[in-house]
Amino acid sequence: MAQKNNRKNVVIEFLLHLHPISVKKDSLKFSRTFGLGGINILLFLILVSTGTLLRFSYIPTQQNAYDSIVNLQKLTYFGTLLHATHHWSAMIFLVTSFLHFVRVIYSNSIYYERSKNFYYGLVLFALVLSSNFTGYALPWDQLSYWAITILTNTIKMLPLIGAPIAKFIAGGSKVGANTLFFFYNLHTAVLPLTIFIFIVIHIWLVRANSGVTLPAKESTEKVKTSPELTSRELLAALSVLAFVLLLAFFFPPHLLGKASPAITPADIKAPWYFSGVQEMLLNVHPIFTIFLTPITILLYLIYVSRTKIEQEKIGVWFYSDKGKQAIVYSAAFAALLSFTLILIFEYLFNADNTSLPVLLVNGIIPLLAYLLPAGGFVFYLLRFKKTNKTETALAIITMILTSYITMGLTTTFLRANGMRLIF
Ligand code: HEM
Ligand code: HEM
Structure with a gap:
């Protein structure tokens, strides 16, 4: 019995260690953070769990990648929902990371001791973008294949460094089997692990800076983290989860035809987050x-x-x-x-x-x-x-x-x- 209680204490201790015991009351106002940092953590966790499940059916080869996703959707219980949940969490993760970036800028929370955490945030943003782009390649449909082909062709146009970088990304002189395998390893191992490490440092720095930034004139009154912060976090987490599942249920992503180097689509549009780059190009x-x-x-x-x-x-x-x-x-x-x-x-x-x-x-x-x-x-x-x-x-x-x-x-x-x- 005593052993069971001890174990329970360890779990509670661990959870409380993720937060300070008390937090400043004004930092709990929704309009201070909009909960965006926490939502980012939740989306990352959803992506890691759905991604891990996707790995059980996804085959990272040129011949089988596309069919493995089609089979997942047709033959596996909740296969479409799993794929769609991963897809929508990834899209929302980009939007919430961007909004979080916008919020720290416009709320003047990037100066002095916080500038360091801002740089970690910038790296995180680049990592989230890279995760999305490498994920985009994995279904190996026409969209994936031509998006990477255009990317490597564009990079090739950079003088001196362009050709070697393009060759490195494609894993050879042409986009093909090596590219897919490289993207798969980046997507399912290197990038998630790196994001995890950066998130840990990022959160640790938020705590080291005594929580989120508050204007000097706001009160310094403190309240207990549990239940004041934890109940809000739970509500936000359940709402985001419900929103992602609703989107996944009603709007499953559809694949284009299987990748075919011989058929160039009339308009190859970059994924929406890179369409500004495409316009400029x-x-x-x-x-x-x-x-x-x-x-x-x-x-x-x-x-x-x-x-x-x-x-x-x-x-x-x-x-x-x-x-x-x-x-x-x-x-x-x-x-x-x-x-x-x-x-x-x-x-x-x-x-x-x-x-x-x-x-x-x-x-x-x-x-x-x-x-x-x-x-x-x-x-x-x-x-x-x-x-x-x-x-x-x-x-x-x-x-x-x-x-x-x-x-x-x-x-x-x-x-x-x-x-x-x-x-
Ligand atoms: C930052 C985290 C992540 C992001 C932003 C992300 C994003 C994406 C995107 C956009 C796709 C394409 C889905 C589609 O529209 O068809 C995808 C596919 C995939 N992802 Fe992730 N992902 C993340 C983490 C992970 C992790 C941690 C794993 C595995 C450990 C994983 C495994 C996969 C697999 C196997 C696919 C191919 C199957 C499919 O398309 O559904 N992902 N990911
Ligand atoms: C994976 C993506 C990210 C996660 C999980 C994350 C998480 C968090 C959390 C939980 C906080 C504290 C609460 C809040 O402000 O909502 C925070 C604060 C902060 N984040 Fe992020 N963040 C991410 C991306 C970014 C990005 C892209 C930037 C900017 C380039 C950034 C810059 C900051 C800064 C400067 C703070 C301190 C804000 C303050 O003192 O008020 N973060 N982040």
């Missing part, structure tokens, strides 16, 4: 699109998180009323600018009809066409709206995010028939 060379632009944005985010901000503004949503206004203006400006440029490059400036060097036509010109008006807008904010460093940074990040979303929506909903604009 239509007019901008891969050196800028998949190399210089992401690196510049990453360095900029790191730079922003290392700038100084007034102590009383830490944790304050949107920094100030002026910050809020600058964010709304920049979202509207960036959406308008990006879409106008898409129209100009589609109808007025045809790169094929010029004899200018490719890096000028597909690089310098489109980038300047974006950067000059965007720079002018930032100047307007600084000069006439008198925004300070942090408000301006929030406006610039908003412009980047809005432009990416505008490009992504354009490719997803407005392009067809050989990637032409359709209205």
